[in-house]
Amino acid sequence: MRAARLIKMVLLLQARPSMTGRELAQELEVSERTVARDVLSLSEAGVPVYADRGRSGGYRLIGGYRTRLTGLGRSEAEALFLSGVPSALREMGLADAASAARLKVSAALLPELRDAATGAAQRFHLDAPAWYQEPRTPALLPAVAGAVWDDRRITARYLRKDTEVERQLEPYGLVLKAGVWYLAARAQGDFRVYRVDRFTAVDVPDGREDGGEDGAEGPTGDGGRFIRDEAFDLPAFWAERAAQFARSLLREEVVIRLSALGVRRLPHVTERAAAEEAIDAARSGDGPDAQGRLTVRLAVESAEVAYAQLLGLGPEGEVLHPPALRERFAAAARRTAALYA
Secondary structure, X not given: OHHHHHHHHHHHHHHOOOEOHHHHHHHHOOOHHXXXXXXXXXXXXXXXXXXXXXXXXXXXXXXXXXXXXXXXXXXXXXXXOOOOOHHXXXXXXXXXXXXXXXXXXXXXXXXXXXXHHHHHHOOOOXXXXXXXXXXXXXXXXXXHHHHHHHOEOEEEEEEEOOEEEEEEEEEEEEEEEOOEEEEEEEEOOEEEEEEHHHEEEEEOOOOOOOOOOOOOOOOOOOOOEOOOOOOOOHHHHHHHHHHHHHHHHOOEEEEEEEOHHHHHHHHHHOOHHHHHHHHHHHHHOOOOOOOOOEEEEEEEOOHHHHHHHHHHHHHHEEEEEOHHHHHHHHHHHHHHHHHHO
């Protein structure tokens, strides 16, 4: 732990002309007294760290000193490619690896280019969670993420409806969708999707068997690892399963007569793909009536969901079918009119 901190301190000083004790303490998450002790240790080890005294003083490397400790490790390189999603890095336990990787890249750059990372971070930011939702990090996410990185099989217990089941999984990839983590894994030869927050226990083999010596692997020699199918494409797999899931929810149908404004609004108040499909079908069928209104047959999850969604159309949409839903909208319209009478 201390060795990693000393290396990080050298990289910080190599990337910047000078840093105060307070700045180093904040970056390293230690006290200024610890910083002073670490600087002394570096000096004793032959690293030329110079301390400028006084109010504007600080620490700097002298003589153009350059460390050779800038080679990226595997975890650091992998984390660097995810550095645009800082919240995801923290949740998977990779924040330290990403920080070290960024420092090493910065140290390897020419002095005039070292502000590139800061400049990009101040201009572009990805905020993954949806609005009005407080994201919750699944407690078992770091263990699952570690198994994904290492291609290790896991034994997982998870909640399926009201029962807890156990499965042997080959974890292929993680997806963060609107603040919720999903695992794409192969189980019994088939690829499936699991919500990580429904896992209640995850056992990841450490590469050794009971009775082994010096960390020797078990009889299979694979240390719990599986052979990844190189043809597996995580983005394509997720897009296909997400589309299947969205379609599977749309089990009922409603008929709506829309104004021109209602046609434009419909994809914003209900499932976009279903709305666009319904509008295209109506346009290629009978098309708009004499008043410019378009009658569409829209696939919905349920009448209850349709009621909540289609209220957002206001007077720009008229429900024609089913009769019970039409009457519910009529009652809502009467109550609204009474409020404004």
